[in-house]
Amino acid sequence: MDGQLLAFTGVAAGMVAxxxxxxxxxxxxxxxxxxxxxxxxxxxxxxxxxHTALAVAGVAAVLTAVPALFRALQLAGGAYVLYLGARTLAGLRRPRGVTAEDAEPAARPLRQGFVTNALNPKAPITFLSLMPQFVPAGAPALPRTLVLALIVVALALVWFPAVAVLVDRLGRWLRRPRAARAVEGVTGGALTVLGAVLLLEPLWAA
Known part of the structure; x- marks a missing residue:
C-alpha cells in the first residue's frame, strides 16, 4: 500500500469512527x-x-449545484433521525418488565441503519471533495477512486459491527433495568438532538 493510500485510510477511519x-x-x-x-x-x-458509488459517479456534484435538493435531503434525514430519537424516548414509558425487543417486535435494524446513513447528503460531498486529493497526478481517476471507496466501505464493515459486538458484550450490565433506561435515554436524547440539528441547519442556512 503506497503512502497516499495509508494517509487516506487514516483520514477515512477517523471519519467513519x-x-x-x-x-x-x-x-x-x-x-x-x-x-x-x-x-x-x-x-x-x-x-x-x-454514497461512495454516488461520489464516484459524480452525483454529489449535482447536490452541490442544486441547493434546494441538498436541503430537501437534509430535512428528510433530520426528520428520520428525530423520529428514531422520539421513538426511543417514548419507549421509556413502557413497563419495566418489557424489554426493547418485546416492545418493538417489528423493528427493522437494517432499514434503520441504511436510511440513517443514506439520507445524509453531506457524506457523498465529503467523499467527492476528499477522494481527489489522494489520486496521484497523471493516474487514471476512476480505478483509484474505486479503491478509495472500497477502503471506506471496508472500514465501516469493521467498525460498526465491532461497536455492536462491544455493546452486546457489555449487555449484562447495560440491560439491567436502570442502566438500560439510562442508556436508552441517552441514545434517544442524542438522536433527538442530532435530528433537530439536521433539521434546523438547512433552515438557518436559508
Whole structure:
C-alpha cells in the first residue's frame, strides 16, 4: 500500500469512527440484541456503499449545484433521525418488565441503519471533495477512486459491527433495568438532538 493510500485510510477511519447518528443508531439496536446491532451496522455500510458509488459517479456534484435538493435531503434525514430519537424516548414509558425487543417486535435494524446513513447528503460531498486529493497526478481517476471507496466501505464493515459486538458484550450490565433506561435515554436524547440539528441547519442556512 503506497503512502497516499495509508494517509487516506487514516483520514477515512477517523471519519467513519466519528460519533454521530450512525454510531448512536447502532448502539440503540445493539441494546436489543447483538444480531440487531450487527444488522443495523450492515445497513449503515450499505448506505456508505451507496454514497461512495454516488461520489464516484459524480452525483454529489449535482447536490452541490442544486441547493434546494441538498436541503430537501437534509430535512428528510433530520426528520428520520428525530423520529428514531422520539421513538426511543417514548419507549421509556413502557413497563419495566418489557424489554426493547418485546416492545418493538417489528423493528427493522437494517432499514434503520441504511436510511440513517443514506439520507445524509453531506457524506457523498465529503467523499467527492476528499477522494481527489489522494489520486496521484497523471493516474487514471476512476480505478483509484474505486479503491478509495472500497477502503471506506471496508472500514465501516469493521467498525460498526465491532461497536455492536462491544455493546452486546457489555449487555449484562447495560440491560439491567436502570442502566438500560439510562442508556436508552441517552441514545434517544442524542438522536433527538442530532435530528433537530439536521433539521434546523438547512433552515438557518436559508
Amino acid at each position: 466519528m460519533p454521530g447518528a450512525d454510531f448512536t443508531v447502532v448502539v440503540r439496536n445493539a441494546l436489543v440484541s447483538r444480531r440487531a446491532g450487527v444488522v443495523c451496522a450492515l445497513g449503515i455500510t450499505a448506505g456508505l456503499l451507496l
